[in-house]
Amino acid sequence: MKFPDTRMRRLRNNDSIRKLLAENRLSTDELVYPVFLIEGKNKKDIISSMPDVERFSIDLLLKEIADVKKLGIKSILLFGVTDKKLKDSDISKSASKDGFVQRGISEIKNKFPDMVVAVDVCLCGYTESGHCGIIKDEYVDNDKSVEALSELALSYALSGADIVAPSAMMDGMVRGIRKALEDNGLKNTLIMSYSAKYASAFYGPFRDMAESAPSFGDRKSYQMPPSNSREAMREIELDIKEGADIVMVKPALMYLDVISKAKERFNMPLAAYNVSGEYSMIKFACKNGLLDERSAVMETLLSIKRAGADIIITYFAKDILRMINE
Numbered sequence: 001m002k003f004p005d006t007r008m009r010r011l012r013n014n015d016s017i018r019k020l021l022a023e024n025r026l027s028t029d030e031l032v033y034p035v036f037l038i039e040g041k042n043k044k045d046i047i048s049s050m051p052d053v054e055r056f057s058i059d060l061l062l063k064e065i066a067d068v069k070k071l072g073i074k075s076i077l078l079f080g081v082t083d084k085k086l087k088d089s090d091i092s093k094s095a096s097k098d099g100f101v102q103r104g105i106s107e108i109k110n111k112f113p114d115m116v117v118a119v120d121v122c123l124c125g126y127t128e129s130g131h132c133g134i135i136k137d138e139y140v141d142n143d144k145s146v147e148a149l150s151e152l153a154l155s156y157a158l159s160g161a162d163i164v165a166p167s168a169m170m171d172g173m174v175r176g177i178r179k180a181l182e183d184n185g186l187k188n189t190l191i192m193s194y195s196a197k198y199a200s201a202f203y204g205p206f207r208d209m210a211e212s213a214p215s216f217g218d219r220k221s222y223q224m225p226p227s228n229s230r231e232a233m234r235e236i237e238l239d240i241k242e243g244a245d246i247v248m249v250k251p252a253l254m255y256l257d258v259i260s261k262a263k264e265r266f267n268m269p270l271a272a273y274n275v276s277g278e279y280s281m282i283k284f285a286c287k288n289g290l291l292d293e294r295s296a297v298m299e300t301l302l303s304i305k306r307a308g309a310d311i312i313i314t315y316f317a318k319d320i321l322r323m324i325n326e
């Protein structure tokens, strides 16, 4: 009797065998959970464009962090959200040590010293223009923006952030921040740079959440065009030269090829940001009964892992941990 050369189906015969032979596994250690901090006390907002994600004032955020810690989350990425926007000429106020983000960081680190606290470093949440840098003649001025970003990153690091994560896509931003850290004796603050950050439509829900949509124009003069991946390699290479410790590709799902290319090319810890639009479209589909949430979320995160990400930043972190823990 003739039989197939190889019976691949042996490898898939039951769940235990499939688990034994899994080439990629998700673990709690590699997930980063993004959290949103608002000003005030005892405040909690729901934003309809991001189901199951909330913004909290610091007292309630501390409770949320205690909850996610129980699930096994060991790292968070903090975003400050404020409606008190600043004129560009006042931007250094964002770097005050008494700012709500800076105070938030130190309260979180006081209460949870072993939680890794990464903080997004960008101006778009602070500026009246909603742009990631400082405007001069309707154009985002690179070098002035780098100065402001370096000052902001330093203030977060001085407040106790373990990782500063510059996301403004300004040239020389990592070097500026590294210099500010070194000049102030902060030798162990990590820089996780949003190295290859694309001008993506998939940030839409986040901009509702973070109140950070640009008031005019778009971000195409600083974020990358979706058509390019060699350019992403140059961006990553530059960030490594400038002193980044962790490099990032963002978004994740639309750019799995870029993640995979970066993984092959650079001996660096590689993060992928599974962004708000990627999250919400799947969440809404699950909530409407179009997809099975459990398998859809698992498949989504495994695709990012398989592409080569070492660190996955995802709003699904709580969901996936509940599944892993079950």
Ligand code: PBG
Pocket (backbone or CB within 6 Å): 120, 122, 124, 132, 167, 168, 202, 203, 204, 205, 206, 207, 212, 219, 274, 275, 276, 277
């Ligand atoms: C700030 C920033 C953005 C995101 C992370 N940091 C928005 C943007 O560039 O407009 C997007 C995150 C997400 O969509 O989940 N520059």
